[in-house]
Amino acid sequence: MAARVMVRVESLVKRYGRVLAVDHVSFTVDEGEVFGLLGPNGAGKTTTLEILEGLRRPDGGRVEVAGHSVVDDPRAVRTVIGVQLQEAGFFDLLTVRETLETFAAFHRRGLPVDQVLERVGLRDRHRVLVRNLSGGQKQRLSIALALINDPRIVFLDEPTTGLDPQARRNLWEMIRQIRREGRTLILTTHSMEEAEALCDRVAIMDRGRLLALDRPDRLVAEHAPGAWIILELPYGLATPAAGLPVPNGGPEPGAEPLSDRLRRLPAVEAVSVPEPGGPTVLLRTRDATATLRGLSELQAAEGLAFRSLRVEQASLEDVFLQLTGRELRE
Ligand code: ATP
Secondary structure (H helix, E strand, O other), X not given: OOOOEEEEXXXXXXXXXXXXXXXXXXXXXXXOOEEEEEOOOOOXXXXXXXXXXXXXXXXXXXXXXXXXXXXXXXXHHHHHEEEOOOHHHOOOOOEHHHHHXXXXXXOOOOOOHHHHHHXXXXXXXXXXXXXXXXXXXXXXXXXXXXXXXXXXXXXXXXXXXXXXXXXXHHHHHHHHHHHHOOXXXXXXXXXXXXXXXXXXXXXXXXXXXXXEEEOHHHXXXXXXXXXXXXXXXXXXXXXXXXXXXXXXXXXXXXXOOHHHHHHOOOOEEEEEOOOOEOOEEEXXXXXXXXXXXXXXXXHHHHOOOOOEEEXXXXXXXXXXXXXXXXXXXX
């Protein structure tokens, strides 16, 4: 059976003065999906999310959430969605429990406060003042507030920005749990890694436009097939500033530079040296197996012993680079 569409966005437009923040964006989100809006600063992710939440009015297009128009029926939309409160919205002098009880009172229906505390791992912190929580705990409280009205759709705006790796992983697990309960999740992130780890599908946005939309693995297969081979050259070989690896003391007269030989290996598309003079060389390959075979022949023929060699599949980072010509950095 086809999944039910929970969110339908058709040709959405939003302008701020002369800035076209959202430029004819269309997508749908199915029930039970984790859907990611991904892009650099200013891409239009938050604006899109806030329109879906009924917090901003669109200038054009149509948006339906659980079958309700966000413009014509924002009250109905509010009863089915859960929105993460940003830290600035907290009352520092309330305890965790008081905060949840206060927000629970805004809703006609909801989950018991204790159940939500348990779910986000804040049960033993329920008497603590909000201002004394760590960054990760505040973030968990903001997710608790998004769940308090037992929503069908949960919106999270950059849920893990600023968290340390451990707190980030805890939050990922919480997001997976919310999904297992059958809720639909829509989140924004700058992090390609986060999108790959959590999202069933991602919409890549840049400068208000939607550039691509699909499952992360399909986006990689379509836009950035292949892999990176990361080599550390043997001692005695260095990569001078020009980026061409040569034996210390310069190449032997007439010898073909190693970089050229690497470039000619099967399936290699590009060779680069991320740190001028450093021992690391990156090979971009369409087919890692073919390149590795060539590399091992080269090693045997030249008696080279690479200090390390690893293969990384291309990622959404590479997709973004391919689509925009720019790197996406957190
Ligand atoms: P970030 O990751 O930095 O939050 P974003 O992808 O969420 O970025 P938006 O916050 O939606 O992007 O911003 C999209 C564009 O609209 C940007 O050019 C931004 O400067 C502009 N913008 C956002 N909010 C306003 C506003 N209230 N008034 C004027 N311009 C705005």
